[in-house]
Amino acid sequence: MEERNLICTACPMGCRLVVKMEGDQVLQIAGNRCRRGESFGRQEAIAPQRMVASTVRVLNGFHPLLPVYTKGTVPKKKIAEVLAEIRKVQIAAPVANKTVIIKNILGTGVDVVASRDMPAKA
Ligand code: SF4
Numbered sequence: 205m206e207e208r209n210l211i212c213t214a215c216p217m218g219c220r221l222v223v224k225m226e227g228d229q230v231l232q233i234a235g236n237r238c239r240r241g242e243s244f245g246r247q248e249a250i251a252p253q254r255m256v257a258s259t260v261r262v263l264n265g266f267h268p269l270l271p272v273y274t275k276g277t278v279p280k281k282k283i284a285e286v287l288a289e290i291r292k293v294q295i296a297a298p299v300a301n302k303t304v305i306i307k308n309i310l311g312t313g314v315d316v317v318a319s320r321d322m323p324a325k326a
Contacts, residue, residue, distance in 0.1 A: 253277035
């Protein structure tokens with residue numbers, strides 16, 4: 205049996221979780237103070253997910269880079285590919301906050317969106 209020690213990041217309490225596993229099977233989760241922690245521990249132990257934040261280049265923008273983020277979590281093992289895909293993008297200003305920059309990135313079902321307005325250069 206394998207034991208993994210994790211910190212739950214589902215809320216600011218940061219409970220210390222102990223996840224007991226047999227192969228890919230979760231047998232027991234301890235240390236969580238609520239059910240969200242149990243879901244987090246199960247997901248994190250089997251297939252960890254993360255939000256990703258980065259920037260894309262902007263043509264004729266007030267700033268040269270536009271901050272973007274994934275609207276949901278993507279598999280942790282795909283983060284490098286997601287960042288590489290984001291780096292390929294160049295967008296023309298103006299861009300409105302929350303504009304979808306990449307739809308369904310790498311077939312994850314998650315969109316990459318702008319995290320601020322980007323006006324064109326005056
Ligand atoms: S187990 Fe519950 S209370 Fe503890 S950090 Fe996770 S979400 Fe917060």
